[in-house]
Amino acid sequence: MSIENPRYHAVREIAAQRLPARTIEPDADPATDIFGKNVFSHAVMRSALPKDVYKSLMRTIHDGAPLDPQVADVVANAMKDWAIARGATHYCHWFLPLTGATAEKHDTFLVPTGDGQALVQFSGKTLIQGEPDASSFPSGGVRSTFEARGYTAWDATSPAFLMDGVNGKTLCIPTAFYSYDGTALDKKTPLLRSIAAVSAAAVRMLRLFGNTTVRSASCTVGPEQEYFLVDRRFYFLRPDLINAGRTLFGARPPKGQEMEDHYFGSIRERVLAFMMDSERTLYELGIPIKTRHNEVAPGQYEIAPVFENINIATDHNMLLMEVLKNTALKHGFKCLFHEKPFAGINGSGKHNNWSLCDDAGNNLLDPGSTPHENAQFLVFLTAVIRAVHTNAKVLRATIATAGNDHRLGANEAPPAIISIYLGDKLTEVVQGLISGKAEASSRHGGFLQLGVSSLPPLPRDDSDRNRTSPFAFTGNKFEFRAVGSSQSIAFPNTVLNTLVADALTGLADEIEKEKAAGATLEAAVQKVVQENLKKHQAILFNGDNYSAAWEQEAARRGLPNIKSSVDALASLGDPEVKAMFKRHGVYSETEADARYKILLEAYIKTINIEAQLTADMTRTMILPAALRYQGEVAGALAATKQAASNADGSAAEKVLKDVASLTSRLKGAVDKLDEIRGKADHAGHDLAGHAAFYRDQVKPAMNEVRQIADALELVVEDRYWPIPKYREMLFMI
Secondary structure, three states, rough: OOOHHHHHHHHHHHHHHOOOOOOOOOOOOHHHHHOOOOEEEEHHHHHHHHHHHHHHHHHHHHOOOOOOHHHHHHHHHHHHHHHHOEEEEEEEEEEOOOOOOEEEEEEEOOOOOOOOOOOEEEOOOHHHHHHHOOOOOOOOOOOOOOOOOEEEEOOOOOOOOOEEEEEEEEEEEEEEEEEHHHHHHHOOHHHHHHHHHHHHHHHHHHHHHOOOOOEEEEEEEEEEEEEEEHHHHHHHHOOHHHHHOOOOOOOOOOOOOOOHHHHHHHHHHHHHHHHHHHHHHHHHOOOEEEEEEOOOOEEEEEEEEEEHHHHHHHHHHHHHHHHHHHHHHHHHEEEEEOOOOOOOOOOOOEEEEEEEEEEOOEOOOOOOOOOHHHHHHHHHHHHHHHHHOOOOHHHHHOOOOOOHHOOOOOOOOOOOOOOEEEHHHHHHHHHHHHHOOOOOOOOOOOEEOOOOOHHOOOOOOOOOOOOOOOEEOOOOOOOOOOOOOOOOOOOHHHHHHEEEEEEEHHHHHHHHHHOOOOOOHHHHHHHHHHHHHHHHHHHHHOOOOHHHHHHHHHHHHOEEOOOOOOHHHHHHHHHHHHHHHHHHHOOOOOHHHHHHHHHHHHHHHHHHHHHHHHHHHHHHHEEEHHHHHHHHHHHHHHHHHHHHOOOHHHHHHHHHHHHHHHHHHHHHHHHHHHHHHHHHOOOOOHHHHHHHHHHHHHHHHHHHHHHHHHHOOOOOOHHHOOOOHHHHHHHOO
């Protein structure tokens, strides 16, 4: 019997394809010439704007000075002329709604004149504020569907840029997004608030150390982006990848990542062509890409930028994902950002490298060269330690998604236990401060003088990295490794900024109290740092975060181990947490409640989509394939017995029995899944209870269906199996 299997056609086409076509000409402009060419950057503004207008705009960007409407008109006109000269016909206010994606509404520069003609126009008022429809974005109950009015407000601190299309360019203006009553409906507005909060707290601390010139502090971030590539021909044969972003079925292949031959291996020509093409576009958008390499799993890759201001880095990371997705299509790939697109192999994260600098460019998490600088460094280090220990549950909530639940806690990604890695040398310093005694250095000999006034220069990169730590100090920054690959980094960084601002404020209060009681600055700092490190040392761990022993030790230390997003998100409803957000002006109580509800709703919707897909694919693809094969085996067995009554049909009987048993079990499992899913919306639960039902009832039922289907994949004849297999998708790149 001839079987038309689209999977086989895809395999043949991929196997027959030649080397990728050239997409970058040999005489193309060098990267230095194209970098930032599609950005309305400070350099462009300096040349395009009158000097007084440029200076006024810089005061707004750097110092937060109010924007003069007349300045806005001049800037808008210059921005319009620059964009049109480069092929733009439309503009949009580009923003980050609570979907976790980006949003835009395009408007033309053309304005009819009434006499059958048109002119191009773009005013300062239009630049500053837009009014997209806000009715259908998630709001967590802040707005009803019939309340459509939402506003976008120009974020002058993030530069406008041009996005290339097939037939022209669009001017994209980064904006905040808020409701009619001023409630934040996006991820950017709280991020900007949190930047202001941590800046104020850092400046206050620096003033205590005698710095009278600093005006502000800013966070920097360098997000390392992991992703998978699969051939588009396979992708379009997998409804689960199309609709859920991950494979809901797939038996583990004979070879996965256990040979460790993909990690940092030679990049295949076709993939390298895609990477180089992507980088050209990213350079044009002013995104400072630094590295590219193969990641741990087959078909997995990473791209990482140089550190940038946290607001710009957030916008750039969203743009980067968009560019990778679009460029992948040009090269016959589909780019997957799901945290776990393939079961049984390494998942994808987004390592969030976070640091804090003053406005003179000094990294406040960089050990210094004088006792005074080292004391300052230790205060800021202590603030982060205090922030993470006190609010570990909240930090865990920022990376709580249905997708990330597949990573956290597995032996491939940071565990669900939040802890901090400091490295051996810095841990010696911290332990010495806690004990009040000098500790011998096991690496360099001699003794460390741990009194604040006599601290020597602290070493940088003096110990190995710990890839198992969810929150690791790596020289002059903290690497928050648990962020999911599909996430916007806005929410995790908004919360992290707020937690550090709160900790710095608490430390400043304590230092000022000691000084008011007559202590010198040095004595006050030493006492406060020592007490806080002693109080919060439970969060410090340099060992293997993947080990079972660490789970037991973490429990003994009282550290939370929250493996489910449903449980993790509950901390966002904590009155003390909401009070902290409100105290620092980051989220109102209404806004905090809205985020909690939106994240729970997203969890429910994600699992529901996956459950429906699981049932649909089982009934329409996997069961029919299994039944066809079962029929063929039954026919072969009957033919064998008909040919000779004494013929040995035991092998066929065994195969038939195995396939029939698995097929029957699969039918029962998918019926059970449909039954449970049907109860989900009628269980009478509140939102948290509804999410818990999907976690506790629907997910296990889905997993049962998958387990049986994956067992069938290993016994059903290959030409019957309708969907691309792991052994093909992961290795045929």
